[in-house]
Amino acid sequence: MILVEELVKHFGAVRAVDGLSFAARPGQVTGFLGPNGAGKTTTLRMLLGLVEPTSGRALIDGRRYADLGNPVERVGAALEATGFHPGRTARDHLRVTCLAAGLPTGRADEALELAGLADAADRRVVGFSLGMRQRLALAAAVLGQPPVLILDEPANGLDPAGIHWLRGFLRHLAGLGCTVLVSSHVLAEVEQTADHVVIVARGKVVRDAPLAELVGEDGGGLLVGTEGPDDAAGLAAALERAGATVRVEGERLRVSGVAAAEVGRAALAAGAVLTELSAGRSGLEKIFLELTMAEFGGTEPAAGDPAVSAEAAS
Ligand SMILES: Nc1ncnc2c1ncn2[C@@H]1O[C@H](COP(=O)(O)OP(=O)(O)OP(=O)(O)O)[C@@H](O)[C@H]1O
Numbered sequence: 001m002i003l004v005e006e007l008v009k010h011f012g013a014v015r016a017v018d019g020l021s022f023a024a025r026p027g028q029v030t031g032f033l034g035p036n037g038a039g040k041t042t043t044l045r046m047l048l049g050l051v052e053p054t055s056g057r058a059l060i061d062g063r064r065y066a067d068l069g070n071p072v073e074r075v076g077a078a079l080e081a082t083g084f085h086p087g088r089t090a091r092d093h094l095r096v097t098c099l100a101a102g103l104p105t106g107r108a109d110e111a112l113e114l115a116g117l118a119d120a121a122d123r124r125v126v127g128f129s130l131g132m133r134q135r136l137a138l139a140a141a142v143l144g145q146p147p148v149l150i151l152d153e154p155a156n157g158l159d160p161a162g163i164h165w166l167r168g169f170l171r172h173l174a175g176l177g178c179t180v181l182v183s184s185h186v187l188a189e190v191e192q193t194a195d196h197v198v199i200v201a202r203g204k205v206v207r208d209a210p211l212a213e214l215v216g217e218d219g220g221g222l223l224v225g226t227e228g229p230d231d232a233a234g235l236a237a238a239l240e241r242a243g244a245t246v247r248v249e250g251e252r253l254r255v256s257g258v259a260a261a262e263v264g265r266a267a268l269a270a271g272a273v274l275t276e277l278s279a280g281r282s283g284l285e286k287i288f289l290e291l292t293m294a295e296f297g298g299t300e301p302a303a304g305d306p307a308v309s310a311e312a313a314s
C-alpha cells in the first residue's frame with residue numbers, strides 16, 4: 001500500500017506540500033483530488049523518488065521508492081505523457097522499457113492490448129494524439145504488472161470514450177487487488193471511478209473518506225426549474241406549505257426536505273410547469289466547489305449547471 005506521513009515540500013517560499021498524510025489501500029482506486037496547484041503532482045513525485053521531501057515520509061509497501069528492489073515490478077507510474085522517443089513505434093518503446101527492466105518483451109503486446117493500443121502498436125509515437133500518448137504511458141505503467149499504480153491526471157487528453165475506458169481499466173486493476181492512486185483536478189472523473197477520496201488544497205488534506213460517504217452527504221437537495229420568476233414564487237410557496245426548505249434563484253428553486261414526487265405535486269397544485277427537476281450537488285461536489293472557489297475566487301456558477309464540476313475546477 002501507499003503511505004504518506006507528514007509529508008512536506010517547500011520550493012523556496014512556496015509550501016507545495018504542507019504536512020500531508022494519507023494512505024491508499026490495495027483493491028481500491030484512491031482518488032487524489034484537488035484544485036490546480038494543490039500539491040498533487042509534487043506528492044506523487046515524492047512517492048516516486050523524483051523529488052526529495054523537505055520532511056516526512058512517502059512510502060510504497062513500507063519503503064521509499066529508492067529502496068524498492070525492482071521498482072518496475074513494484075510500482076507502475078504515469079506522470080506526464082511525455083518523454084517518449086518520437087521516432088519509435090509504440091511497441092518498440094515498450095520493448096525497450098522491458099529490456100531495460102529485465103521483463104520479457106512479450107509483455108509489450110499484452111500491455112498495448114490492455115491499454116487499447118494494439119491497433120497502433122506499429123505506429124510511430126510522433127504521430128500520436130495526446131490521448132494515445134496517455135494510453136501509451138498507461139501501457140508502460142502496467143508493463144511489470146505492478147501491484148501499485150500511481151497515475152497523475154491520466155484522464156487528461158482522453159475523449160469521452162477514452163475516459164470511459166480509463167474507468168474500466170482502473171476498476172479492473174483494483175479488482176485484481178492493485179493499489180491505484182490517481183490524481184485529478186476534475187471532480188466528475190474521481191466521482192465516477194474512485195472508492196476512496198483524498199481531497200487536498202494548499203498542500204494539506206482537507207478530506208479523506210470513502211466516496212460513498214462524501215456523495216451521501218446532502219450537498220444541495222433538488223434543483224427545480226420553472227418557466228419564470230412568477231411560477232417560481234408560486235411553486236416556492238406551495239413547496240413551503242408541504243414542508244420543504246426552498247431557496248429561490250430567479251426562475252429556479254433549490255429545494256430540500258422533500259422528495260421529487262412532492263415537487264411534482266406542488267407544481268400541479270400551483271399550476272406551474274417544471275422545466276427541470278434534478279438532484280442538486282453531492283456533498284463531494286459541494287466541498288470541492290467551495291474549495292476551488294476559495295482558491296481561485298469568482299462567483300458561484302449557475303446552480304445545477306452540468307458543466308460546473310468540470311469547469312470550475314479547470
Ligand atoms: N519545481 C518546482 N519549483 C517551484 N515551485 C514548484 C515546483 N513544482 C511545483 N511547484 C509549486 O508547488 C505548488 C504545487 O504544485 P503541484 O504541481 O504539485 O500542484 P498540482 O496539485 O499537481 O496542480 P495541477 O492540478 O495544476 O496539476 C504550486 O504552487 C507550484 O507552483
Ligand SMILES: [Mg+2]
Nearest residue numbers: 040041042152
Ligand atoms: Mg499536477
